[in-house]
Amino acid sequence: MADNVSQQLLEMWKKQVEESSQAWVKMLGQGQAVDPQAFWRPFMDQGMAAWSKVMTQGQPSPDLMGQWKQFLDQWIAAWSKALEQAMGTDAFAKAMGKQLESVLNAANPVKKAAEQQIEATLAGLGVPSRSQVIALAKHVIQLEEKVDDIADRMESVAQLKSAIYGLEGRLDAILKRLTDLTATPKEERA
Amino acid sequence: MKDELFTMMPEMPPLSPEMLAHLKEEANRNVLRMKHFSEMIMNPKEPEVGPTPREEIYRTNKSRLWRYESKRTIKTPLLFVPNLGISRPYIFDLMHKGSFIEHMTQLGFDFYLVDWGVFGPEDNDLTLEHAVTRILPRLARKALESSGASEMSVLGYCMGAPLSVSFLATHPEFPLKNYINMAGPIDFAHVGLFGLWLDPRFFDADKYVDTLGSIPADMVKMGFKLLKPTMDLSTSLNLWWNLWNPEYVAGFNALNKWANEYLPFPGEFFRQWVKEFYQQNRLIKGELVMAGRPVRLERITCPVLAVGAKEDNIAPPGCVRPLIDAVGSRDKEYIEMPGGHISLIAGRGASVHCWPKVAAWLAERS
Numbered sequence: 381m382a383d384n385v386s387q388q389l390l391e392m393w394k395k396q397v398e399e400s401s402q403a404w405v406k407m408l409g410q411g412q413a414v415d416p417q418a419f420w421r422p423f424m425d426q427g428m429a430a431w432s433k434v435m436t437q438g439q440p441s442p443d444l445m446g447q448w449k450q451f452l453d454q455w456i457a458a459w460s461k462a463l464e465q466a467m468g469t470d471a472f473a474k475a476m477g478k479q480l481e482s483v484l485n486a487a488n489p490v491k492k493a494a495e496q497q498i499e500a501t502l503a504g505l506g507v508p509s510r511s512q513v514i515a516l517a518k519h520v521i522q523l524e525e526k527v528d529d530i531a532d533r534m535e536s537v538a539q540l541k542s543a544i545y546g547l548e549g550r551l552d553a554i555l556k557r558l559t560d561l562t563a564t565p566k567e568e569r570a
Numbered sequence: 571m572k573d574e575l576f577t578m579m580p581e582m583p584p585l586s587p588e589m590l591a592h593l594k595e596e597a598n599r600n601v602l603r604m605k606h607f608s609e610m611i612m613n614p615k616e617p618e619v620g621p622t623p624r625e626e627i628y629r630t631n632k633s634r635l636w637r638y639e640s641k642r643t644i645k646t647p648l649l650f651v652p653n654l655g656i657s658r659p660y661i662f663d664l665m666h667k668g669s670f671i672e673h674m675t676q677l678g679f680d681f682y683l684v685d686w687g688v689f690g691p692e693d694n695d696l697t698l699e700h701a702v703t704r705i706l707p708r709l710a711r712k713a714l715e716s717s718g719a720s721e722m723s724v725l726g727y728c729m730g731a732p733l734s735v736s737f738l739a740t741h742p743e744f745p746l747k748n749y750i751n752m753a754g755p756i757d758f759a760h761v762g763l764f765g766l767w768l769d770p771r772f773f774d775a776d777k778y779v780d781t782l783g784s785i786p787a788d789m790v791k792m793g794f795k796l797l798k799p800t801m802d803l804s805t806s807l808n809l810w811w812n813l814w815n816p817e818y819v820a821g822f823n824a825l826n827k828w829a830n831e832y833l834p835f836p837g838e839f840f841r842q843w844v845k846e847f848y849q850q851n852r853l854i855k856g857e858l859v860m861a862g863r864p865v866r867l868e869r870i871t872c873p874v875l876a877v878g879a880k881e882d883n884i885a886p887p888g889c890v891r892p893l894i895d896a897v898g899s900r901d902k903e904y905i906e907m908p909g910g911h912i913s914l915i916a917g918r919g920a921s922v923h924c925w926p927k928v929a930a931w932l933a934e935r936s
Contacts, residue, residue, distance in 0.1 A: 442589040445596050449811055456807070460800040464883070467796070468763055470772075477772030488781045510691075517692030521631050528630055528708065 398458045602814035610819070617824040620660045622672045624683075628712040632687025635709045637716060638663075638671050643678030646747045646936035647717040649710055653729035654686040654701060655835040656790055658828065661916050662727075665824045670915055673925045677933065682713040682722075684730070689836045694783050698733070698842040703861040706737045710744060721747035723932060726754050727915060728885060729843075732853055735893070738870055740863040748935050750928060751876045751893050753885045753914050756867075757854040758847055760888030763797055768848045775844040785835035794832070797883055825916070854892055867893070873901035873935050877928065879914040880906055903931070 466472060495511075502509040508516075585593075628635040650671075652659045662683065663671040674681050684706070689696060714722050724746060726734035731754015738746055755761050767773060778785065795801070805826075812818035835843070852858040858865040874897050878887030887906055894904045907914055907923050914924050 442586060442592045444589070444592070449807075452807055453804070456800050456804045460798065460804075463799050464763070468766060470766075473766045473769060473772040476767060477774075481774065481777065484777060484781045491781075514690075514692045517690070518695070521692060524631055525704075532708070 398461075599814035603810065606813050606816065606819050610823075615823070617665070617820070617827050619665060619824050619827065620663045621666045622663045622669055622675060624663075627682070627716045628709060630705060630708060632689055632693065633705055633709065634685045634687060635712055635716075636683040636685055637713075638675050638681040638683065640675040640678050640680050642680055644680075644933055644936045645719070646721055646723050647680035647682060647713065647719050648674065648932065649682045649684065649713050649722055649724045651684045651706070651724060651726045651730035651734040652686070653727070654733065654839065655689065655785075655833045656729070656794075657833060658688075658831055659683060659685050661825075661828050661912070664828065664916055665821065668821060668824075668917065668921070670920065670925055673921065674929060677929050679929070679932070679936070680717055680719075682717070684709050688833055689784070689839075691784060694837040696836040697838045698846070699860050701839065702733055702736045703740065703863075706733065707741055707744070710737070714745070721745040723748040723750070723936060725750040725752060725928075727752045728754055728911070730754060731890075731893075732756060732847060735867060735870065736853065736858065736860055736865045739865045739867055740860050742869055746870070746872050748872055748932060749870060749874045749897075750932065751874070751890060752924075752928070753877065753879055753882055753890060753911050754893075755847075755885040755889040756876075756896065757889045757892035758851040759854075760886060760892075761848065762883055762886045762889075764793070764884065765848060767793075768844050770849045773844070775841050775849070779837040779841045782837065784837045785840045787832040787834045790835065791832040794884075821917075854896060867896035868898040870897040871899050874899045875902070875928070875931050876904045877914065877924065878904070878906045879909050879911060881909060882911045882914065884911040901935075 499509045499511065622638050624636045624638045626634055627637045650662065652662065663669040666672065671681050671683065686701070686705075710722070710724070722745060724734050724738065726732070726749075731751040735749070735751070735754075735756070738744060738749065758765060768775075782789075809819075809822055812822075846852045846858060850857070853865060853867070856864070856866060874894065876890055876893045878885075878890040880887065882890075891904050894902050905927060907927070909917075909919050909923070913919050
């Protein structure tokens with residue numbers, strides 16, 4: 381009985397949360413300003429109603445905390461689904477793209493100016509700048525790459541060499557066999 | 571006043587013995603929660619990750635090849651190719667009894683892990699093509715040499731799957747025994763929110779790379795956090811709920827350490843990754859070319875297993891499964907597991923669902 385009541389409450393809560401979050405997504409889609417009170421009220425009302433019912437139904441689930449955790453999990457899952465829907469729209473992707481681009485547009489000149497300033501200062505002090513250190517690191521990487529290439533080629537040569545040795549061995553065996561054959565008198569061969 | 575306050579409250583039913591027992595248990599758990607919480611705050615311990623013994627086989631620039639030796643009861647070794655950038659590979663060997671690598675080596679697989687490393691600004695010119703046609707073939711060859719085996723199985727996880735299939739499809743000389751794609755996007759037309767956000771109508775990859783040089787770790791973090799904005803909330807809630815359990819806390823600490831260590835992308839790598847894979851979807855269309863060689867997935871003819879995760883929002887099952895239709899293999903299978911992108915391969919659920927299935931499939935063919 382108690383489990384049934386808990387299950388019913390959970391289902392009710394789940395339905396309510398899903399409906400509210402979907403309404404929120406719809407509201408966003410219509411470009412309406414989000415009213416914080418309207419945003420939270422359904423959840424608070426529903427939460428209070430559910431708790432009040434749990435406390436007064438007579439036979440609530442003995443695991444109140446477990447039930448409360450389930451409510452919260454459902455709440456988060458419903459919001460996750462709603463947010464995913466909202467973020468899966470062209471409008472959101474466009475807004476995010478614009479936002480990031482404006483950050484780049486603002487950051488780019490500042491970054492360039494700062495880099496130039498720092499480079500000039502470090503050059504004046506005779507200290508290697510970041511770009512010089514990076515260029516040096518790039519040379520080291522290129523050098524390592526060349527060493528790796530040489531090692532690869534040497535390995536290929538070694539493989540080729542061992543293959544040739546193998547062939548030589550086989551050729552020696554064939555020659556030896558031929559020599560044996562030619563050395564054997566004709567009568568014996570017959 | 572006191573009586574008035576009580577009359578305002580709804581009438582409380584009497585507490586049953588069962589409920590009292592639950593309340594008592596909850597009170598005990600709360601004491602443990604407070605104890606563990608104060609330990610986390612006052613005396614945080616650095617979690618020990620990567621417990622399986624390993625040996626460095628080869629190193630080139632930032633990338634390394636690690637060998638995790640086993641008793642070698644399975645003949646064919648396994649080469650594991652994870653994502654480049656984004657996160658560190660110790661998630662595959664997170665902790666004792668919670669490690670995919672430990673699981674596989676205990677079963678007798680010699681395990682080779684590609685660790686792409688952490689790239690710096692000096693690597694901004696590193697392209698995806700270079701990773702696929704220069705670094706990966708070299709690491710794969712070194713793994714094969716080190717194992718002494720004549721063939722090798724390859725497992726690509728996440729981005730490691732498109733990278734490794736690009737390598738294998740352009741290097742038919744590599745003696746590939748089996749291939750596994752674990753949560754790796756292949757058809758980028760079904761790649762979910764990232765696919766939309768990186769759409770060329772909204773995202774100018776050239777501008778990002780030209781301005782920033784590389785994609786900083788913070789930006790990578792922001793993208794992944796945005797993908798699931800309620801993740802931190804549910805993680806915190808679950809932590810509080812399980813805070814009484816020391817095993818859970820140890821697992822949380824290790825996973826939390828990993829989850830907050832994001833890695834940057836080398837700029838040119840990111841440009842090619844976004845444009846050719848996300849925006850132009852060249853891999854599945856057969857239009858991808860690496861170092862002059864066309865990447866033809868049908869050239870992969872060995873047994874292939876693709877594993878998707880039902881709740882994966884980074885590589886949804888719809889973008890993982892198409893590998894099965896694209897390869898030229900006769901022995902091929904797609905399976906879908908419960909969980910998300912990470913829980914597919916790390917954590918308790920993975921040890922129950924995914925690891926045994928993957929290991930059994932591979933052992934049968936190795």
